[in-house]
Amino acid sequence: MKATVHVTLKNGVLDPQGKAVEHALGTLGFNGIEGARIGKYIELDLAETNADKAETQVTEMCEKLLANTVIENFRVEVDG
Amino acid sequence: MKATVHVTLKNGVLDPQGKAVEHALGTLGFNGIEGARIGKYIELDLAETNADKAETQVTEMCEKLLANTVIENFRVEVDG
Numbered sequence: 138m139k140a141t142v143h144v145t146l147k148n149g150v151l152d153p154q155g156k157a158v159e160h161a162l163g164t165l166g167f168n169g170i171e172g173a174r175i176g177k178y179i180e181l182d183l184a185e186t187n188a189d190k191a192e193t194q195v196t197e198m199c200e201k202l203l204a205n206t207v208i209e210n211f212r213v214e215v216d217g
Numbered sequence: 218m219k220a221t222v223h224v225t226l227k228n229g230v231l232d233p234q235g236k237a238v239e240h241a242l243g244t245l246g247f248n249g250i251e252g253a254r255i256g257k258y259i260e261l262d263l264a265e266t267n268a269d270k271a272e273t274q275v276t277e278m279c280e281k282l283l284a285n286t287v288i289e290n291f292r293v294e295v296d297g
């Protein structure tokens with residue numbers, strides 16, 4: 138079973154990597170960039186075949202390792 | 218207009234960060250992880266209001282800056 142996780146910085150948390158990308162795009166001649174935020178995208182292959190159990194397991198992984206819940210939000214999607 | 222970009226390593230390209238996460242999850246007691254791949258997730262705020270133009274613009278940004286197309290794939294989504 139495959140699961141995907143999006144980890145994004147919470148609103149209000151400074152994102153220097155996003156600022157750097159925004160600036161770099163500007164210097165490359167792309168105008169009209171009003172903001173850029175960079176997050177992580179994680180694809181997991183799980184042996185678990187039950188979607189609910191897989192989602193619970195991946196949520197626990199996010200809380201323990203994949204996301205820093207003080208400054209980051211995460212979103213888990215499981216697809217059969 | 219908001220656009221999101223997923224940048225992922227192509228199949229066959231070694232992903233040391235993914236391997237590290239896979240191993241770390243194992244040591245934390247999560248069994249049944251058969252694979253982990255880490256990519257980037259980019260959220261852009263654009264001044265452009267035409268969805269087609271925005272998609273073309275963001276695709277060009279990916280080719281020029283956001284993705285290394287030798288080893289990475291990217292996927293652009295634009296939502297009004």
